[in-house]
Amino acid sequence: MKNLFKKLKEKFFADPQVVVLLKPHGQTGFLDGELARLMAYSLRRGSNRREVLINPRVNRKSDCVLACDPESLAGALAQKQSEDISFVAAGPVLDWQPAVPVDPRIDLILAPTEAIKESWISHDQAWQERIAVWRPGVLDRGVASRSKGTCLIYARGIKKEFFDKVATWFWEQDFRFDVYDKDEFDERAFDNLLKKSSWVLYLNEEPTDHLPLYAAWMANVPTLVYSKKMIEVPTTAGVALTDEDELRAALSAFVAGKEEYAPRAHALASHTDKVAAGRLLSIVRGYSTD
Numbered sequence: 001m002k003n004l005f006k007k008l009k010e011k012f013f014a015d016p017q018v019v020v021l022l023k024p025h026g027q028t029g030f031l032d033g034e035l036a037r038l039m040a041y042s043l044r045r046g047s048n049r050r051e052v053l054i055n056p057r058v059n060r061k062s063d064c065v066l067a068c069d070p071e072s073l074a075g076a077l078a079q080k081q082s083e084d085i086s087f088v089a090a091g092p093v094l095d096w097q098p099a100v101p102v103d104p105r106i107d108l109i110l111a112p113t114e115a116i117k118e119s120w121i122s123h124d125q126a127w128q129e130r131i132a133v134w135r136p137g138v139l140d141r142g143v144a145s146r147s148k149g150t151c152l153i154y155a156r157g158i159k160k161e162f163f164d165k166v167a168t169w170f171w172e173q174d175f176r177f178d179v180y181d182k183d184e185f186d187e188r189a190f191d192n193l194l195k196k197s198s199w200v201l202y203l204n205e206e207p208t209d210h211l212p213l214y215a216a217w218m219a220n221v222p223t224l225v226y227s228k229k230m231i232e233v234p235t236t237a238g239v240a241l242t243d244e245d246e247l248r249a250a251l252s253a254f255v256a257g258k259e260e261y262a263p264r265a266h267a268l269a270s271h272t273d274k275v276a277a278g279r280l281l282s283i284v285r286g287y288s289t290d
Contacts, residue, residue: 018284019062020054021072022093034184035112035136035209036068036093042136043280046273051281062086064288066110066280068093077105087288092134102127108287110134112209115229132283135210137276139187143264144195144219151177151255152197152221154190154212156204162244166203169248175255177201185211194219199238199258201251207231214271222261224254237263 022040043052065080066089067073073094079085091110096102102109109131111117120127151170155163170177178193190212194200200216202225210231216223223238225231226247233240238261239254241247269275 017050018052018064018066018281019056020052020066020068021076022055022068023072034186035211038185038187038211039068039093039136042138042273043277045139046137046275046277047281052277064284065089066091066284070094073106077103080105087284089284089287106130108132108284110283113207113229115207130287132287134280134283135214135276137271137273138211138214138218138267140218140268140272141191141215142219144197144221146198146221148196149176149198150196151175151199151201152193152216153177153179153201153203155179155181156183157206158203163203166201166247169251173252173255175251180212185209187211187215190215191219194221197221199224199255202226202231205229213237214267217263217267218271220262220264222254222258222263224250234263234266236261236266 020040020043022036040054043054062085064087065076065085067076068091073088073090076085076088080088087107088105089108089110090106092112107130109120109127111120111131111133112135114133117131117133120131153166167177169175178197180190180193182189194216198221200212200221200223202213202216202223204226205228207227207229213223213225213231213233217234217237223233225233225238225240226242226244227240228242230242231240239250241250
């Protein structure tokens with residue numbers, strides 16, 4: 001009986017592998033407050049309490065802590081100083097600039113994109129071995145009908161003159177479209193527009209998150225992507241461009257061949273909440289045991 005109790009205790013009450021500290025309700029210090037909230041939701045959906053514990057009510061000793069907001073990071077580093085924590089990761093939604101000095105007690109920085117990772121490394125090569133990219137997953141809300149032929153334009157961080165030019169191209173070619181241009185990504189609002197869309201035009205010159213793309217692919221909606229920083233788009237999901245001059249010609253070709261794309265299989269394999277949580281655990285465990 002004693003051995004059985006011990007096994008049950010180890011299974012259900014052992015300290016989790018990773019403690020995640022995230023307070024998304026205060027917007028200060030975040031790259032994107034909505035992205036911080038979605039990160040918390042994604043981790044809750046994709047992991048179990050034996051692997052990940054999010055925002056425990058009491059401080060506790062832990063091998064690994066991921067601190068995602070300035071207040072939590074300060075607290076985690078103080079606990080590391082007192083040896084209650086052995087490994088502290090920070091990010092990926094903290095609003096940092098590479099030029100800002102980073103506390104040397106931080107063991108790992110998580111960046112939301114490859115571009116931000118490279119920006120850190122170019123500023124200080126010392127971070128080459130201590131920075132990784134991680135993004136949350138998206139909820140599977142089912143497949144969009146793609147029957148109405150409407151394009152959903154996701155526009156963020158682009159100049160009004162450029163958007164007006166794109167809108168003119170759409171009107172000239174008689175393409176119907178809706179626009180999502182909120183400052184932060186609202187998963188539910190985006191999904192409501194996605195349900196009546198047959199393709200997405202993603203316009204974001206300096207992207208800090210890829211969740212709109214993941215949501216579109218999960219709904220099996222193909223994407224034409226324009227960004228000054230190259231975004232990796234699977235061949236089954238669409239096309240990515242970095243040259244503004246290529247965009248107009250690409251529109252007609254993409255619309256003519258959009259039925260050839262089927263991105264959902266890629267999304268299910270790479271961007272579910274469970275896959276994202278597993279990737280986070282692998283990253284943190286890998287760095288913490290080096």
